[in-house]
Amino acid sequence: MLRFTSGRRSFFLPASQVREVVGQQRLTRIPRAPESLLGLINVRGAAVPVLSLANLLGKKSCAEARIILLDGDTQIGLAVDRVATVTQRDAAQADGAKPIDLAPLIAKDFAGLAPRSGRRSAPVRRQRTATRDASRLQLLAFAIGDQELALPLDAIDAVIAAPKTIARVPGGEAAVLGTADWRGRLLPLLSLSVLLGLPGDADAKGRVLVLSIDGARIGLRVDRLTDVLALDPASVDLLPAALTRGAGEARIQAVARLDGGHRLVSILASGELLAPEHRRGLARDAQAEVATTRMAVDAGEPVLLFTLGGAPFGLPLAAIDEVARVPARLTPVPQAAGVLVGLMELRGRALPVIDQAQRFGGEATTGARAIVARAGALEAAFLVDRIIGVVRVPADRLASAPPLGGEGLFDRTMIDGEGGPITLLINAFALLAGTERALLAMLAARADDGDATP
Template identity: 35%
Template structure:
């Protein structure tokens, strides 16, 4: 990374410049040589990894994670009306400028350097220079030669008027027609009780060795990518994999394959202990503790869905099996899909006991709601104010909805009934327990590329996220997404306003979470549930975006 410190453009010059000279950062874009005032440049960096943000202008390449901020990155060539999208080279850089209080990245072909020039060596723009709109230009440097850009004008033309949006959400809780604010302790079961759905239990379903297991959503703190390395504890049993680091705290890790003797557990258990290549591509379900109990991580193969079942659909473990030691970790057997699927419901309390067996020799105990005993420097840590989100994947990016807004997450149906005269982002309807549910194709809604593989729109493998609320004015929709990432608890300080790139985006995606997970940057785009429930307003909003 090459950092460029910001200085006042009219400040005194050094390195050969006159007392009144101005400083500029110069760069190349195609056949253009351009300059930006040094005062507007925060840094110059190598191209970072990008997360695509939908409903943006053509020149927007995506969001980058930079020093805890979610930074939109524009392809400068496209923004200037030139042919953009050129492959990155060793010389490609991203110039970070400040725009209306937030950093914005401009992708350029190469850096030319830093140039100082006296004001009398800067000529005015009298006509289009190099085919560029003069309104975006601030002069011509004779000593470059280079064309000076007005970054604010250029960025405003890409993102539109920042004042034409509903800013009620800001950086705080997202309040929608659900009448609830996603916040501490606001989980699916709590949301269901507030809506009068007391007898239905929300279960997070995951797969291990081809078998389905579940935990109550209210006992799941979050779902994380599996670590590349696990610190194995000496002389522990095969299913006690060791500990992993989560945000500088220690999390005991239990392997269900070895615990339940699934799929060659001895051989697989050794792979899980090593955690090198075996654990890649899997998930860790972090089980919420009871009062005074430490969290426990459960290594699983895949997170499948969130189901809401009546209490009558969850049977106790048959007495004949309950006497066996290998079934003591089960709380019951759930009958889903009309009894065609049987899902083993795990006991969070007994999984805690397995985690405590690891903690006995590691300094991890149940003294706090963190990943290890709280230290004075980080007292409060993960026990501070946080929000919980259901996170799903779509076109290579991650999106989140407040957990109180999500009714359940289902497998995508094999067939969808078309709905005549519906907006093009509505794939059709399905019947869910006697209720007709409109299905929104999130790729069409957010103007993302269609799913590959040749599948018909809306029928590719994926999930349906059911969003809505109950009551007299009940409204629900199903969102077609690529997959379910799981539940994530996000500290409030890691959530901020999403960069404003268009009116439609500002309405649908108001906030963004910037996280560090397993040593890698992670951006989660947080959607507004209320906007997804108002179909007429949604259609009108997207018409204005076209």
């Protein structure tokens, strides 16, 4: 028997029900989950829910320093104050410990946990959370100096912060910044401002766009990200070939007209970022790397990462129409709930703007970006604190999330290796359906008060 304490009470479990005991781990909190769910921990690459025994017993948790990982198909961690010893049943009872039946305690808050979260958080197949309009151009927009540019979203493998450690290449060309470590391999870094012949912003912290060119990955440094765009092809004009020849190496193939022509975004030709001789060099490097490591370009699921209340979350890119700037002034909705901050006009559509951080029980969002998400006929804009970037997530890093509250909002987790952080992925349909229910409830309440006008 394993004897342990919670508050002033002592309990015991059969040792056969215990997989192992660990100390406190880094927890990934789940917004709006029951109080007894402390969060998720990464146990050898699996997302394991941790429940507070004190909360399950109706007490206040305060000094839980150990986590008992329960054995069985369902992986659950039980947070307790102290694990005393392994002993015989008679000895445990003689010391005042009581047997505890965890199943009804857990079922009270998490009735669907056992049948849905077992099998060690098994990886799941890629899910299509929404159908993206194939006729629209999906672009990632960024800035170099005061010039806004874009690349096709499907040409970008990842967006990362500018590395702090770069190995310089003596005698290298002006566009070559050096190499940096990325996912255990050397990533060549190039300055897109030099490739384009544009002045960059020396004070910008910078971001790096990771692309695959002829089978080899390169990193292109830009000053900052601006938007994720979904454009009607009618708003994009191809440039005549005579106008695409400039002082730089990379080429601009088209210009997108936004905001009634007041905002112009130059679209780069992803196949002509480098001169032919440099592309041939990359092709040779890629062939050598494939021959030695059998590395293939990862076609993982693209996910947009962002922060809410300081915590990172992810949303599949297939569910996102675009990332838009939030207007300085939104159209107010009389008597609206706090999470509905107003309406914004976007390409002829009036979209509700939702403060998701407040829906999660946090402070109001102060960011100036909104993710425009769509699932079927449902569409809304959600304020976020900060856009981290786009990553392509291999299938072996995705796992089903246990059904632990959150209104089914989080259906998967992204796990960064053994012991690494866990990022919750949001189910776009659940997000939008919950938003619609909240808006309908608000309108019904207003109708009851005799004011049903928008």
